[in-house]
Amino acid sequence: ECRKDLSRKIFSLEENGQTALGPALLLSVFLAARVPGSRVIICTDGLANKGVGSLDGLKTDEAFASAQVFYKDLGDIAMENGVTVSLVTIRGTECRVLELGQVADRTGGTVNIVDPHTVATEFGNILANPIIAT
Numbered sequence: 001e002c003r004k005d006l007s008r009k010i011f012s013l014e015e016n017g018q019t020a021l022g023p024a025l026l027l028s029v030f031l032a033a034r035v036p037g038s039r040v041i042i043c044t045d046g047l048a049n050k051g052v053g054s055l056d057g058l059k060t061d062e063a064f065a066s067a068q069v070f071y072k073d074l075g076d077i078a079m080e081n082g083v084t085v086s087l088v089t090i091r092g093t094e095c096r097v098l099e100l101g102q103v104a105d106r107t108g109g110t111v112n113i114v115d116p117h118t119v120a121t122e123f124g125n126i127l128a129n130p131i132i133a134t
Contacts, residue, residue, distance in 0.1 A: 019046045021095075022053020022070060025103070029078045029085065036082030039109075042100065043119070045090045055096045071099050075106030085109045090116050 021044055032038035048055045053070045078085050086109035089095045101111045114122045 018050040019044060019048055020050040021048035021100070023051040025085070026052065026074060029074060029081070029083055032083045033078070033081035038083050040078070040083060040085045041088060042085065042103075043088045044095050044100075045093045047094055047096060048100070055099055068099055068102075071103050072106070075103040078103065078107045083107060087111045088119065088122055089113050090119070 021042065025040070025042055028040045028042075032040050053067060053074075055067050075085070085103045085107045087097070087100050087104045089097060089100075089112070091113050097111060097113070103109070104111050112122050112125075
């Protein structure tokens with residue numbers, strides 16, 4: 001039943017332009033940290049371009065390094081609190097998988113680049129995977 005509800009919600013999502021992925025991920029990790037063993041699944045069709053962790057328009061090495069440190073540190077916080085983070089992004093979109101993926105790598109999560117028509121299946125696969133370690 002939960003998987004059906006999740007699938008319905010995913011298919012009802014609509015693009016609105018801005019992607020406050022950094023703030024959303026930060027809040028999700030802190031909420032999930034209340035229950036060790038929790039999972040956070042990031043699903044994005046675009047670049048984090050609003051708020052902390054923005055990866056858009058990084059014009060200096062310092063700005064780029066700051067964004068990398070944000071996602072590295074967030075991955076460390078998630079790992080220390082027993083939270084697994086996985087990333088699902090849509091094939092053909094630009095979300096800077098290298099930066100976002102390090103959160104998944106640090107926490108034992110997965111990174112999936114999927115066809116838009118298989119998003120629900122991919123979510124099911126992620127939820128079915130057992131957590132081996134946190």
